[in-house]
Amino acid sequence: MIHQIAPSVFNNQYKPRTPKPNDYIFIYGQNQALLDCANEKEPRVPTYSDFAEYNPTLTYLFEIDETAFYLLPMAKWPLSGCPDTDKYKPQPIFSFYMIQPGYMAFAGLTAAHIAGWYEKRTICGRCGAKLVHNETERKMDCPECHNEEFPQINPVVIVGVTNGDKLMLTKYANRPITHFALIAGFAEIGESFEECVAREVFEEVGIRVKNIRFYKSQPWAMSGSLLAGFYCDLDGDDKVILQEDELSEGVWVPRGEIPEQDTKIALTAEMIERFRIGKENEPL
Numbered sequence: 001m002i003h004q005i006a007p008s009v010f011n012n013q014y015k016p017r018t019p020k021p022n023d024y025i026f027i028y029g030q031n032q033a034l035l036d037c038a039n040e041k042e043p044r045v046p047t048y049s050d051f052a053e054y055n056p057t058l059t060y061l062f063e064i065d066e067t068a069f070y071l072l073p074m075a076k077w078p079l080s081g082c083p084d085t086d087k088y089k090p091q092p093i094f095s096f097y098m099i100q101p102g103y104m105a106f107a108g109l110t111a112a113h114i115a116g117w118y119e120k121r122t123i124c125g126r127c128g129a130k131l132v133h134n135e136t137e138r139k140m141d142c143p144e145c146h147n148e149e150f151p152q153i154n155p156v157v158i159v160g161v162t163n164g165d166k167l168m169l170t171k172y173a174n175r176p177i178t179h180f181a182l183i184a185g186f187a188e189i190g191e192s193f194e195e196c197v198a199r200e201v202f203e204e205v206g207i208r209v210k211n212i213r214f215y216k217s218q219p220w221a222m223s224g225s226l227l228a229g230f231y232c233d234l235d236g237d238d239k240v241i242l243q244e245d246e247l248s249e250g251v252w253v254p255r256g257e258i259p260e261q262d263t264k265i266a267l268t269a270e271m272i273e274r275f276r277i278g279k280e281n282e283p284l
């Protein structure tokens, strides 16, 4: 999965330090990031050495190994006096999946999650005053009403529903994604992950489940989420009643008919693959 970057180590503690020449600068705004596209085939994330002489105001994001990543909001671009700005082109965040090495793909997506939060947390949601960054941790403080805004993570369940030797696979309605997925949904306020699993399965395909068991989790920046993967078993009638505004298909697929999955990026694909090879109940 994309967040598994060993032997590199991700450290997201908020510990700002003076940038070094090889630290990375993530220029972000409205779900896009500016990459140096001088070489169109290999866009690169700019480094501090590219901009050091223009004295940019940066926000510390995190470290991977000894290299730090900083945020430069798109609103502060272009930097005063900086030449060659034409080579920096906006790229959609999902293009980070293609960047190599793999830890840079994870870094770009994670930076986008944090940067998107900063972008939407400039004004106090309670009193409207301008928020200021706390000096010791990643949070925004209101100097007027003392409201605190912490980074936002939306919890999501990913559910592999098994029916003997078959797995429930779905396709989303009204989305460009055409491959099969698993049942998934955001947790509501006041419910546990397990209750969320049972509710989402019933809402999307109209069946009841039992033996709900946790598999693995994965940070998923594209929806600002932390995914929690569960397997569970059909309980009772296997007749599918599709929630048609969410899904275009929900079908029981025999193990032997499931196509092999690429497990390098997503928890969903790994869970389908573990079932396909008959190892959904074995610890990794």
Ligand SMILES: [Zn+2]
Pocket: 124, 125, 126, 127, 128, 129, 142, 143, 144, 145, 146, 147
């Ligand atoms: Zn306030």
